[in-house]
Amino acid sequence: MLNQPYEPSRIEPKWQEYWEKNQVFAAKSDYSLPKYYCLIEFPYPSGAGLHVGHPRSNTALDIISRKRRMEGCNVLYPIGWDAFGLPTENYAIAHHVPPAKVTRDNINHFREQLKRLGFSFDYSREVDTTDPEYYRWTQWIFLKLYEHGLAYKSEMPINWCPNCKIGLANEEVVAGNCERCGNEVTRRVKNQWMLAITKYAQKLLDGLDTVDFIDRVKAQQRNWIGRSEGCEVDFQVAGTKEAIRVFTTRPDTMFGATYMVLSPEHHLIDKLSDKITNLTELREYADKAAHKSDFERTELQKDKTGVEIQGLKAINPANGKEIPLWISDYVLMGYGTGAIMAVPAHDGRDWDFATAFKLPIIEVVAGGDVQKAPYTETEEGVLVNSGLLNGLHVDEAKRVMTDHLVQRGIAEYKVNYKLRDWVFSRQRYWGEPIPIVHCKDCGVVPLQESDLPLLLPEVESYEPTDSGESPLAKMTDWVNVPCPVCGKPAQRETDTMPQWAGSSWYFLRYADPHNDREFASQEALDYWLPVDWYNGGMEHTTLHLLYSRFWHLFLHDIGLVKAPEPYRKRTSHGMILGENGEKMSKSRGNVINPDDLVAEIGADAFRVYEMFMGAFDQAIPWSMNGARGTRRFLDRVWRLQEMVDNSQQELSPQLRVLVNQSIKKVSDDYEKMKYNTAIAQLMTLVNEFYDKGSLTAGDYKALLLLLSPVAPHICEEIWQEQGFGGCIHEQAWPMHDENYLVDDEVEIAVQINGKIRAKLMVANDLTKQAGEEQLPKAPQVAELIEGRQLVKAIYVPGRLLNLIVK
């Protein structure tokens, strides 16, 4: 008999303590065991606390982790804190508290909230990016990047957020606005630390072919890296020795190049300024373009503007004709060569420009009416008006033209990438100090490894400055140091690293988090890496995921990690929306607080609901009623204790097939992250137990084992209350029996001409051929077709019988 009602508030803390005390989920350092490494993106411990989005990812991989342990793996499922970042710094400024204290408090709050949800994290391996023992190695990796020429300082226009007073990486600018505060981003020239991620563009692309990432992640990364193949061609400037180099993916269309466009900043304008007759006009245009933000430039994209360069002409190397030269801001200095050959007949932008300025449009691929509209879908096309290329298909023409130009020595093959180098400097306090000293005589001097960690000094004010200098610049005691090389007075670098630095390698630290001699021991890395399964948000696809792959590829190249790629498998969860279908936010008033949920329905029901609410990879609106529904389900699981026949260890004969089917389906569904259908199957199973009115200990055990990864506390409680032996999380994962997946007799549908007319019970081993011969003669079936002629019978074993009659 059941002596206690189901009270999550009683049993959940009890088991959380028990698991922790007994180290049930700690990863073992026995490297002879088969390992499995599950990873979720470590949270930023914001002051707002846990969001209902966090448990979605956490529960999903908690299920995998728990299942793997039951399957006999040594599982590493770690947790840590991505704790550097702007909100903490802003909060510290507003409330006059040190960011380190804010971070400590937030972490403690977050950890407590996570623990209440019963995740099987190994808390003994926690990492915190703001801990000097951690960021010491972030700085160390930076020095390695510097040593290998991948970190460099460069004077360049960057995206500047006037509100946050901070430089942003391209990846952090969304539609011309600051990703964080939404303010419009302006351009500003600053001397910045950069990381040469572009040197890894091809490796980052190639690596994608070797890993199991969901397609949209791969597609998005490929898109972001933006490889395009083509050639660079020199166009002579008539009457000079100068040539203009352009990048093109369409050398086949060169006979249709009727003009050229340079970006307003192009160096040729200065170089040939004495021949240009409208220099003032050009300079004015360039000036205006420079002051436009990227946002304005894209806003105005429909209206092409530009100025012709008077006094200069270029020569089209395909046909020797002189063509005019223009400048326009639709040509970017930062991509390709900063100049293009314009083929208005077959490029939409060139066509717009040519139409606006009445430039000639020459068709070179047949098939469209290029005077009316650009003809760009030319894959199948044939070349016309193109000398030696006439009659060739586009693909062939590309090859012929490229070879022709290369042989003449005026072109070379070239691959371009959209990917830009990573702006790595931040003019902020709450980040890792960059371990560099600037000396008047010795230049840029990296710190010695033995000088790490370079500690973030305590400052009185964290306010960023309008001048764009880091708050650290005001700390003269800290800034002024003797040069490590010559000993003369020198200054420390005062920029700090971006938040992405610490998160680019944290998964390596988990392998050996307390190591004070290396970032992790070779042995630990060899054993644990690569991560077997990494789940995270789509919003990190072009930021964190790409950056961390870059760092890992680099560490691999210098021999510190074995595999090139850090993550074997990457999946992504959908966002949880508010009940009204909008994004959850304080201002919309639709935020669901995890603590309230745990209090109302318990952590287990909360976890079950998050997995049940819909397809894992889709955005789903929250439903408080739905959440209460999963609590009802757990109540029913609990009350099965009243019905269980504890003396029977075998499965009930009449439930054997359903239990076996459930074991198979739930096991498969968990692996495919189809948590919603796995739970639906368990609900069906429980409903069936109630319908039958009884179940055996064997039936109950199967249910509890299958449910335990999702609802660990209630399953552990029942398991131990019922005396099933040991801790449920240390049991073996159940296996289904192939012999009991189908009942001996199954119901099939009988169709006449495709319409269902009857149901029929047949033996499950009836073959297709036997069914087609015998079933039409069965009395119930024969009756249906009486008086009509049977043309054909189709039997799909175990499914249906379709009779075609006339």
Place this chain on the structure above:
RNA sequence: GCGGACGUGGCGGAAUGGCAGACGCGCCAGACUUAGGAUCUGGUGACUUCGGUCGUAAGAGUUCAAGUCUCUUCGUCCGCACCA
């Protein structure tokens, strides 16, 4: 414009080419109750002359059989975007 995902009841969503709507929410009716935001039982796509008929964004096609495959159109969401 490019890339990706998708369109199924009142709602979230299930369906290896084989009985559309599993499971849950909500709703309706009943039982037990002083009571019900508890629990249990039954019902719940639409239309219906109660025989059936129609139903997966729209249209066509392939097939004995299409939510699923092919083509066209419409629509939604996400990412990227003067990238030559």
